[in-house]
Amino acid sequence: MNAENSPPDSPLVIRDMTVAYGRKPVLWNVDYVSPSQKLIAIVGPNGAGKSTLLKAALGLIPRQNGEALFFGQPYQAVRQRVAYVPQRSSVDWDFPISALEVAAMGCYGRVGWFRSVNRDAKNTALAALEQVGLGDVARRQIGQLSGGQQQRVFLARALAQDADLYLMDEPFAAVDATTEQSIVSMLQALRDRGKTTIVVHHDLQTVSEYFDEVLLLNLRLIAAGTVSEVLTPQNLKATYGGQLSILDAVGQRMSARQSVTS
Amino acid sequence: MELLTQILQALSTWCLIDTWMVVMAALVAMACAIPGSFLVLRRQSLLADGVSHAALPGVVVAFLLSGLLPAGSGWSVVILLAGAAVSGILASILIEQLKRLRTIHADTALGIVFTTLFAVGLLLLRTLADRIHLDPACIVFGNLEVAVVETFAGTSLPIGVVVALVTLVLNLTCLWLFYKELLISTFDTVFAESIGIAASRVQLLLAVLVAVTIVGAFQTVGSLLVLGMLVIPPATARLLTYHFPSMILLSMGIGLFSAVMGHILAISLVGPLLASIGVDGIEAVSTSGMMVLVASGYLLLALLLSPEYGALSRLGQQMRTQMRIAEEDLLAVLYRLEEAGRQVSTKDLSSLVAESTGQPAWRIWAASRQLIRRGAMSYEDHHYVLTEIGRQGGRQIVRAHRLWETFLAQRLGLRPEQWHDNASRAEHYISSELRHELSNDLMRPDQDPQGRQIPPES
Numbered sequence: 101m102n103a104e105n106s107p108p109d110s111p112l113v114i115r116d117m118t119v120a121y122g123r124k125p126v127l128w129n130v131d132y133v134s135p136s137q138k139l140i141a142i143v144g145p146n147g148a149g150k151s152t153l154l155k156a157a158l159g160l161i162p163r164q165n166g167e168a169l170f171f172g173q174p175y176q177a178v179r180q181r182v183a184y185v186p187q188r189s190s191v192d193w194d195f196p197i198s199a200l201e202v203a204a205m206g207c208y209g210r211v212g213w214f215r216s217v218n219r220d221a222k223n224t225a226l227a228a229l230e231q232v233g234l235g236d237v238a239r240r241q242i243g244q245l246s247g248g249q250q251q252r253v254f255l256a257r258a259l260a261q262d263a264d265l266y267l268m269d270e271p272f273a274a275v276d277a278t279t280e281q282s283i284v285s286m287l288q289a290l291r292d293r294g295k296t297t298i299v300v301h302h303d304l305q306t307v308s309e310y311f312d313e314v315l316l317l318n319l320r321l322i323a324a325g326t327v328s329e330v331l332t333p334q335n336l337k338a339t340y341g342g343q344l345s346i347l348d349a350v351g352q353r354m355s356a357r358q359s360v361t362s
Numbered sequence: 363m364e365l366l367t368q369i370l371q372a373l374s375t376w377c378l379i380d381t382w383m384v385v386m387a388a389l390v391a392m393a394c395a396i397p398g399s400f401l402v403l404r405r406q407s408l409l410a411d412g413v414s415h416a417a418l419p420g421v422v423v424a425f426l427l428s429g430l431l432p433a434g435s436g437w438s439v440v441i442l443l444a445g446a447a448v449s450g451i452l453a454s455i456l457i458e459q460l461k462r463l464r465t466i467h468a469d470t471a472l473g474i475v476f477t478t479l480f481a482v483g484l485l486l487l488r489t490l491a492d493r494i495h496l497d498p499a500c501i502v503f504g505n506l507e508v509a510v511v512e513t514f515a516g517t518s519l520p521i522g523v524v525v526a527l528v529t530l531v532l533n534l535t536c537l538w539l540f541y542k543e544l545l546i547s548t549f550d551t552v553f554a555e556s557i558g559i560a561a562s563r564v565q566l567l568l569a570v571l572v573a574v575t576i577v578g579a580f581q582t583v584g585s586l587l588v589l590g591m592l593v594i595p596p597a598t599a600r601l602l603t604y605h606f607p608s609m610i611l612l613s614m615g616i617g618l619f620s621a622v623m624g625h626i627l628a629i630s631l632v633g634p635l636l637a638s639i640g641v642d643g644i645e646a647v648s649t650s651g652m653m654v655l656v657a658s659g660y661l662l663l664a665l666l667l668s669p670e671y672g673a674l675s676r677l678g679q680q681m682r683t684q685m686r687i688a689e690e691d692l693l694a695v696l697y698r699l700e701e702a703g704r705q706v707s708t709k710d711l712s713s714l715v716a717e718s719t720g721q722p723a724w725r726i727w728a729a730s731r732q733l734i735r736r737g738a739m740s741y742e743d744h745h746y747v748l749t750e751i752g753r754q755g756g757r758q759i760v761r762a763h764r765l766w767e768t769f770l771a772q773r774l775g776l777r778p779e780q781w782h783d784n785a786s787r788a789e790h791y792i793s794s795e796l797r798h799e800l801s802n803d804l805m806r807p808d809q810d811p812q813g814r815q816i817p818p819e820s
Contacts, residue, residue, distance in 0.1 A: 160555050176558070184556040191550045195403065196606045205546050209557035241604035257553075 109171055110134055111265040111296040112157065117166030119149070119156040126152050128320040130166070134298060135313060139291045141301040144317035144339055150300040151187065153317060154267045158184055170265060180209055183263035185254050187270050193243050199253045200238040203229050206260025221260075228256040232286065248279030255286060266290065266297040273302070284310050307331065368634035372645070373626070382510040382520050384625045387653055389526035390582040391591050391617030395599075396533040397571040398592035399610045402600060404548050404568075408469075410592045412476035413450055413569060414576045414585040418483025420449030421501070421577055426490055439525050443532075443574050450573025453479055454566045504584030504650045522581050529578030533571055537610070540567060545606065583650035590654035591617060598661040601668040616660050624653030687790045688729035690759050691719040693738065694789070696748050697756025701815075707744050719786070757817045762792040764810035764817075765800045771811040772804060781811070794819065 207221035424445025428438035738752030
């Protein structure tokens, strides 16, 4: 799919977006149209601009050029249909606040300025925590939770937002294998309920296992589409340059996968 | 005894002025706790320092304007606080603009804006010195004693008390209205932005609250010590609770008690105390100084006694761990002796444990008392005998030790002389799940690398 024949209700359309930090461009002219109801990975080496792509699309950092439309509208108009999960390392986990209070923040967008958080929000937050398996630690201070549990608190907050598009920045960073599996099944459950999820992901090995679609990024968009279309040796080489060991590993997996499917 | 009499005597001269001073100081301290809690959590304590400087031009202009009004009118108070708020807004906007240039870092922008505004204020103050009655020393150090003497015309209500009350009410109102926004933007700025709560607006709100609070406190504690009241009570409360609303309430309580205790100590304790060491003629010291000292005293107490961060609880935890290790060492040695079919007297056992583990004799004695009390071993005829509970405990430690030695040898490839000491430390931290995992990982060995049997889990 490309920008010209995009359906009007595509969850995310990025047109000619360029982002620069100071004078150094970190993303060049990205054009992307996301499909609906898919699990999508953004993959690329360190410093490729993966997190920047999400933040710039949401307007959290200024765009030098281009625009991003969510469900055919600018972000401000459809905030409540979009949930963003920042990197876990972006907050102070010693903060005096409970898992329940963090999850309840997912309802703040609907509550509006001047209004306080009501009982409904607390109930929604508790339900979201139970969904990620943290119902019994809801009242605990977040610093007492393990890294994997903290990541799931963030996911619960996103679930409480009850959005149609979820944008997640490295939800698998520094979590154990069990947590990774439970997060993956949560994401798949979201997709099965008709939601779209775009995830910044750093592990090329698991892309084909977890995701439907992939977006290869390295300062520019290299390729986007279904996993089997996009993860070709040429595309990976363009993305990862000289890192041949990774390429070899993935190439092997890819060829194994192809021989299974064909 | 004589000291106590003198203290009571000093307190017996308590009058209405003292009451007003305490009320004013307490109101200021409670007002400070609200923006202060956010500053501490946002790691922006220095913002308060900056705002206290940046507020000067606003204060000078406000004084100039209020000079046009009849003395003793309530409007001068409003003008003063509004002047502070305008300064706070101006400073915040300038900082945001400077940061946007990206060539100047946030901390540098803070330094530039605040000192520049202070310089403007200073020039204004000097130029207008004849027309306004503003004593710079009073602003810097505060003068509670004088502040309570100025009353509204025709009443005995001090203007300063009303200023402090207005500040407190303003802070409480903003806390009530914007609690959600302040909290979320402080905890997770990026997420707050993503749901439409702009960090710059929240920052602006906080800067205004800080500016108004500081100016409201100029006369009470002065522009220097007010920083202490903004930061110390919340920092203390932070050590004592994990619940944010409690943290704010606790900071307010600590502020209140600091004010009350500060004034009582200032008028009663210091004079007699100095007299007792031969320094006469000092009746009372600055209440504002004493108030901040008392707050620091509470912080010190919290550092010692806090359940989570306190030095005492850490010491206690350390001692409990040491005791657990001593008990486990004792059980493991008894288990090994039993394994070898030996029995030694309690005295020999103690020296054996002391020698192999480096535990001091008193702790080994205490550990043996504890183990007998828990029914892990019994004392029979000059030696200890393991009960089934104790044998189980010893077996698990020995199992952990030998599994770990096997792991060190096979997986890490360490030399034999490196095995024992390492395993002696690690054995106390290997839980039953870890033992299970280790055993599976090593293909369920039944002997350690030195050929000794690895006992089963139970």
